[in-house]
Amino acid sequence: MKQINIDPRTKLAIVALLSTLGLIYKNLLSLVIILSVAILIALALNSNFISVVSRLKKLLGLILIIAIIQSIFIKEGNSVISLGSLSLLTDIGIMKAAEFILRLMIIIVSSVILTTSTSREIIQALIQMGLPYEIAFMVSISIRFLPLFKDEMRDMVVALQLRGIDLKKIKLKEKLLTYKYLLLPITANSILRARELATAMEMKAFRAYPKRTSYRMLKMNKIDYLIITISLIGAWTFIIIF
Amino acid sequence: MDNLIEIKNMKYQYHKDKKLFEKFSLQLDCKKTTVITGNNGSGKTTLSKLIMGILKPLEGDIILFGDNSKNMTLSEIGQGIGYVFQYPERQLFTTSVIDELTFAQLLKGEKKEAVMEKAEEMIELFALEKARNVYPFFLSYGEKKRLAIASALMSSPKYLILDEPTASLDKDKIINLSMILNKLEEKNVGKLIITHDKNFIKEHGERVIYLDGGRIVKDEAN
Numbered sequence: 357m358k359q360i361n362i363d364p365r366t367k368l369a370i371v372a373l374l375s376t377l378g379l380i381y382k383n384l385l386s387l388v389i390i391l392s393v394a395i396l397i398a399l400a401l402n403s404n405f406i407s408v409v410s411r412l413k414k415l416l417g418l419i420l421i422i423a424i425i426q427s428i429f430i431k432e433g434n435s436v437i438s439l440g441s442l443s444l445l446t447d448i449g450i451m452k453a454a455e456f457i458l459r460l461m462i463i464i465v466s467s468v469i470l471t472t473s474t475s476r477e478i479i480q481a482l483i484q485m486g487l488p489y490e491i492a493f494m495v496s497i498s499i500r501f502l503p504l505f506k507d508e509m510r511d512m513v514v515a516l517q518l519r520g521i522d523l524k525k526i527k528l529k530e531k532l533l534t535y536k537y538l539l540l541p542i543t544a545n546s547i548l549r550a551r552e553l554a555t556a557m558e559m560k561a562f563r564a565y566p567k568r569t570s571y572r573m574l575k576m577n578k579i580d581y582l583i584i585t586i587s588l589i590g591a592w593t594f595i596i597i598f
Numbered sequence: 599m600d601n602l603i604e605i606k607n608m609k610y611q612y613h614k615d616k617k618l619f620e621k622f623s624l625q626l627d628c629k630k631t632t633v634i635t636g637n638n639g640s641g642k643t644t645l646s647k648l649i650m651g652i653l654k655p656l657e658g659d660i661i662l663f664g665d666n667s668k669n670m671t672l673s674e675i676g677q678g679i680g681y682v683f684q685y686p687e688r689q690l691f692t693t694s695v696i697d698e699l700t701f702a703q704l705l706k707g708e709k710k711e712a713v714m715e716k717a718e719e720m721i722e723l724f725a726l727e728k729a730r731n732v733y734p735f736f737l738s739y740g741e742k743k744r745l746a747i748a749s750a751l752m753s754s755p756k757y758l759i760l761d762e763p764t765a766s767l768d769k770d771k772i773i774n775l776s777m778i779l780n781k782l783e784e785k786n787v788g789k790l791i792i793t794h795d796k797n798f799i800k801e802h803g804e805r806v807i808y809l810d811g812g813r814i815v816k817d818e819a820n
Contacts, residue, residue, distance in 0.1 A: 511683075511688045514652050514672060515683065515688055515691075516702075517673045518675070518676035518681050519673075519676055519689075519749070519753065520677045521702055521705055521706065523673075533705065537692060537701065541691055548735070
């Protein structure tokens with residue numbers, strides 16, 4: 357599929373529209389339509405949709421558990437599964453669970469759209485939209501450091517196992533202790549790293565001047581304005597129909 | 599067999615276009631000290647991680663004391679081989695030196711008295727008496743390194759792999775580390791040392807292997 361190059365601000369606008377619609381609407385058909393549109397846009401923008409979804413498989417279990425727990429506590433509607441006189445699952449509960457899953461999927465797919473731009477581009481877009489540079493910089497740092505934390509966590513789990521501790525075999529109480537052992541150095545390392553980063557930023561005269569200029573400026577093209585207009589009209593039409 | 603680490607026709611690469619180990623074979627005698635040296639990117643640390651099961655070979659086998667590493671968990675490998683990472687921060691977990699030395703053994707259900715006795719022995723051996731109750735993150739780099747080695751030795755491994763043990767250590771600390779490693783020789787614990795330090799190679803390398811681009815270019819007895 358030919359890649360469409362659009363400005364990150366256009367993508368942010370699309371994502372804002374999709375996720376807002378996803379949060380406003382409650383009926384399943386509307387949510388399915390919004391999700392389908394989000395998937396189509398993600399594919400049209402040549403995003404690595406399949407790889408992101410396959411990575412999310414690990415979260416599928418958690419999402420399902422939350423959905424089931426949520427549906428169990430909804431007592432409205434006709435009982436589908438009951439234990440004596442106690443209704444465990446109702447048809448409305450199931451509908452609500454499906455609603456939750458669809459809503460979450462819309463947000464996830466919307467975020468996939470943003471992955472077609474680099475984190476630097478997104479930050480630049482936010483700055484040009486008026487977000488203070490300091491806050492945008494904080495966002496960029498948190499995005500940049502996430503993979504580092506992931507690597508660090510993986511290395512520490514390996515190091516722990518190499519001490520002869522089999523995480524699969526130990527008892528729950530001891531397993532909880534091992535999480536403490538893992539979280540402690542990771543938190544300490546993060547604080548140390550943040551301190552080093554702050555010093556390095558001071559050395560580079562961060563915030564020395566009240567106004568910053570950017571080497572690279574984003575520019576909206578005709579296609580961007582066209583896409584934003586179509587998105588707004590589409591969202592408005594959707595609101596009128598549903 | 600029980601004293602050997604055998605690498606047979608191993609293949610490993612990080613990227614398709616950057617080959618590293620291809621049909622790589624090596625035998626290590628676990629009673630002896632072998633030093634692996636070579637330029638950056640020659641595959642020294644990768645080889646040690648492959649032996650430890652942290653990385654998995656794409657082809658071939660790694661036999662550790664008669665068992666294929668494919669069938670072993672990281673914890674099983676860690677029981678037999680102690681591993682000291684290049685950066686010790688990533689293998690220190692607790693809030694004091696004494697806890698760091700004992701927690702893994704206690705978690706495994708070993709008797710507290712015996713574990714404490716061994717920990718005290720390690721504290722003395724590695725000159726960590728003053729740091730006994732210090733949070734490991736506040737130790738100097740050299741102390742962290744010594745603590746990491748001491749912790750690896752707590753499970754009485756048959757073999758010890760040290761990745762750049764002399765990095766960031768001053769002359770006195772290197773002498774101290776050399777003395778400790780010599781004591782391990784007396785205890786019949788063999789070692790695989792990855793280093794660039796020529797003096798250290800001369801002092802400890804009973805066998806010295808030079809790696810370049812994942813190939814052994816020289817393998818000599820010292």
